[in-house]
């Protein structure tokens with residue numbers, strides 16, 4: 001493409017990309033955003049489609065890369081009774097899809113002093129007692145856009161197996177879709193955050209050298225060496241840098 | 248799936264693979280690394296910062312006359328949302344000890360430390376939800392000198408060399424000496440670090456490290472840290488007041504030149520609120536969503552450089568705002584995920600960048616700026632790029648080599664997030680290469696601070712990606728996660744200390760009037776209104792119809808972004 005300035009092959013503005021899109025005769029499909037029909041590119045993500053429709057998203061977009069859970073969305077497809085769930089930034093639109101973003105799922109976070117809790121079932125009982133209402137229906141697992149074994153980590157929590165909750169919920173993006181769908185009204189992701197903190201705080205194996213290193217810094221063990229490095233001119237510093245050994 | 252027309256190029260990649268696999272198995276580099284001279288040349292000729300129109304002198308404010316990244320200069324030469332005479336400063340809507348602008352990693356650390364060390368109350372005002380921030384997204388890890396073979400001074404030397412010896416030494420000292428303490432602080436809050444069998448913290452190499460120093464929480468380092476910090480912040484509702492969807496749009500000063508709070512804009516009701524604060528911290532993060540030179544970005548939705556412009560109008564000096572970090576490997580296709588980060592570790596594990604003929608053209612592990620420039624050169628000069636249906640360019644990153652080198656299943660096991668990302672689009676990265684291109688990643692410079700996070704303005708503190716000086720003109724991987732922890736904590740300490748003693752004078756927005764006068768006097772003509780708050784991704788025809796409201800700035804500043812793009816020459 002001749003019009004590409006050197007060094008900035010991707011420096012097309014959005015509008016130039018739009019023009020190319022039009023010229024290429026992009027295939028459009030119909031989706032229903034909160035009930036209203038819009039023509040959007042067939043290849044768009046749900047988030048892309050909402051923006052293509054001209055909406056300025058305020059609630060419902062955060063990282064845009066699948067990490068923050070801001071963009072929880074529910075949808076149905078034509079002729080299918082199932083309610084489906086997904087992250088808007090990660091899920092592609094389909095013909096006839098009817099969708100709504102659920103940018104916030106009401107849920108009460110328990111307030112606690114992590115220093116006063118024990119890493120066992122008692123903490124779960126005190127802070128998130130609803131966990132024990134689980135009827136093992138598996139709906140949470142089915143609705144998780146990250147593909148996590150949500151029901152299994154809820155079961156682990158009931159047993160006080162904090163390590164397993166930590167492990168199974170590690171990739172949870174707190175989108176809230178599981179707790180929205182749970183017939184027992186459990187707040188799985190909030191409980192999982194508590195469990196991860198309990199694990200990190202109490203069940204970790206302590207590092208033999210970390211405390212020593214922190215103490216050494218506090219005692220000023222490195223001060224002389226810092227003073228030496230900071231007094232160096234650029235040249236001497238550069239020499240030292242390029243001569244340093246590598247592990 | 249890749250479109251049919253890419254098939255021929257993909258076939259060439261397969262054809263050259265056996266020979267390249269042989270090369271990869273040998274100890275020697277698969278492609279000759281560049282000499283110092285070659286590096287200089289590729290940077291000067293192809294790094295986006297070196298393009299003639301990449302920089303321009305800014306005509307107003309504390310850095311007047313200095314060459315800055317053009318989009319940053321545009322951002323600074325702009326009008327405020329507010330006119331001073333329209334704002335009632337005599338009856339502030341809120342009062343607090345410490346106002347923290349930005350609910351990312353730096354902001355949360357500061358609130359916690361101010362509370363613990365000084366018993367200080369704070370308000371965190373943030374643009375989107377708490378944790379909708381670059382902090383949530385880091386996968387790779389954080390540098391900290393915790394291993395037996397390492398030391399904070401070795402970390403110091405690595406960081407300052409990586410920054411081409413332009414870093415402010417006292418900031419690098421603070422960063423590196425606080426590192427081990429940060430690891431412990433986070434662990435005690437409940438962050439689950441990756442560990443070895445004996446409990447020592449697992450460490451890996453990153454670009455430019457002489458010791459293994461990268462600590463991590465699987466692929467979700469940032470998410471783990473951010474969620475832990477937020478959870479702790481929310482455990483203290485009586486001490487830390489959270490205001491979500493309430494970005495700051497301007498700082499408030501007092502009549503003696505101190506910073507005394509900010510004006511917040513409620514994104515839902517479109518009201519403006521005044522906050523009077525004894526000290527104020529800017530922790531607004533980076534600017535990837537300015538799409539500098541039209542690049543896609545890895546950054547979160549709200550990364551629009553707001554802190555820069557607010558602080559600049561109030562008189563704070565910026566440092567190294569002429570340097571932008573492009574990550575060499577952002578996604579170029581599928582378009583839906585264009586700009587997303589492909590972690591450096593893919594190349595670390597043996598992935599090779601290839602041109603459209605399936606040929607190597609650069610050593611895969613050059614420093615970030617060099618690698619990115621070489622990829623741009625291959626596309627722009629050598630015609631080695633593959634064009635995507637939407638007119639982007641990319642080169643192949645041959646990931647199938649990884650399983651061939653380390654055994655079947657390795658890619659899926661070690662890069663699950665990456666694998667998931669592509670398989671949605673029918674691309675199995677263990678069998679097909681990825682199409683990548685440099686992506687706008689990090690704001691190297693920012694508001695100048697000292698090791699106490701102080702600026703030229705009494706009462707104004709800055710921490711995290713919004714600051715300048717720590718990284719020189721080139722940040723190393725892992726040092727910015729450490730940055731927001733170290734300096735977020737320091738900001739809480741020093742801003743908290745200051746808040747206990749200061750007596751504020753009469754509140755004022757006179758700085759907005761003088762800035763406006765300076766704009767007029769220097770002949771700047773612009774209809775740009777900042778901070779930008781959010782980018783717009785509406786298509787052109789939609790934007791045109793939105794502009795019918797002529798002269799008005801739409802909520803969410805969607806039109807503002809449009810203007811920023813269209814006024815630039817060559818954009």
Ligand SMILES: Cc1cc2nc3c(=O)[nH]c(=O)nc-3n(C[C@H](O)[C@H](O)[C@H](O)COP(=O)(O)OP(=O)(O)OC[C@H]3O[C@@H](n4cnc5c(N)ncnc54)[C@H](O)[C@@H]3O)c2cc1C
Pocket residue numbers: 348349350351352353354372373374375376377378379380381382383384385386387388389390469493494495496530531532533545546547549550551553554588688689710711712713724725726727728729731778
């Ligand atoms: C995809 C990705 C991967 C990364 N990986 C790594 C890595 O592996 N290692 C590493 O060291 N670094 C990495 N980084 C960089 C690092 O994550 C960031 O530099 C760092 O998290 C910045 O922290 P912060 O607290 O300064 O800013 P942020 O975490 O971005 O927080 C800023 C907050 O301020 C808010 N805000 C913005 N404007 C306003 C306003 N006007 N008013 C109120 N609030 C506002 C934002 O919405 C946001 O919540 C990565 C970055 C990205 C994007």
Ligand code: SF4
Pocket residue numbers: 069143144145146147148150171172173174175176177178179188189
């Ligand atoms: S576990 Fe629940 S909150 Fe977490 S990602 Fe899955 S559905 Fe979302």
Ligand code: SF4
Pocket residue numbers: 133134135136137138139140141150151154181182183184185186188
């Ligand atoms: S949806 Fe609720 S009740 Fe059903 S398995 Fe999950 S946690 Fe248990």
Ligand code: FES
Pocket residue numbers: 060061062063064065066067068069070071087088089090173
């Ligand atoms: S916007 Fe963060 S997960 Fe979709």
